[in-house]
Amino acid sequence: MKNTITLENIHTFSIPLQEHPLKWKFEEDDKKLSAEFEDQIIPLTSEASKFLWNFESTQRYLNSISAVGKYFNEQNEFSFGENDSQKVKKWLFERGIPFDQKVFWVTQPEWGFILTWKMVIKFSDELFFGTNELIWDKTLNWALIYDHNDVFYFGKNRNFNAEKHSEEITEIEKMINKNSGKAST
Numbered sequence: 001m002k003n004t005i006t007l008e009n010i011h012t013f014s015i016p017l018q019e020h021p022l023k024w025k026f027e028e029d030d031k032k033l034s035a036e037f038e039d040q041i042i043p044l045t046s047e048a049s050k051f052l053w054n055f056e057s058t059q060r061y062l063n064s065i066s067a068v069g070k071y072f073n074e075q076n077e078f079s080f081g082e083n084d085s086q087k088v089k090k091w092l093f094e095r096g097i098p099f100d101q102k103v104f105w106v107t108q109p110e111w112g113f114i115l116t117w118k119m120v121i122k123f124s125d126e127l128f129f130g131t132n133e134l135i136w137d138k139t140l141n142w143a144l145i146y147d148h149n150d151v152f153y154f155g156k157n158r159n160f161n162a163e164k165h166s167e168e169i170t171e172i173e174k175m176i177n178k179n180s181g182k183a184s185t
Helices: 046-058 065-071 085-093 117-122 162-184
Strands: 041-043 072-079 102-108 111-116 133-136 142-147 151-158
Touching: 046 102, 046 111, 065 072, 065 142, 065 151, 085 117, 085 151, 102 117, 111 117
Parallel strands: none
Antiparallel strands: 041 111, 072 151, 102 111, 102 133, 133 142, 142 151
């Protein structure tokens, strides 16, 4: 039986960074990455990336900028301009996420990563440039949304029970899987 991907075990569905099409985002000018950093960047298989992509689409609070104000008790917004790299890094640092906190980043359905928050800050110039992006973790208690117009939206302390909501999603997935199995027999 094939292993089911969950937020708890998704890290086991990984590929070497050198095999990922977006490895360049994490490389220095010499096309290398230190072992310290490489251990903090986990590229996911396309199957695991699709799981995260689909999971994100089921979470109302992750789907739009307006959701930050609606679903989180604390909200922050930060606009920046050209050559504000250090200001961006400082603002991200001030969000209070522990450096070793593992977070999810899926840029396309087939391209996802688990990164430490430290890597998000370090590589923010590459991660947040020109396209809308979303960063979140498995606690489901905060979200960082980057708008391609150089604006960050950060929501923290969700105002509904994340654990209960996750249990509901798990139950819905079980019912779907159960019904899918009956339909195919």
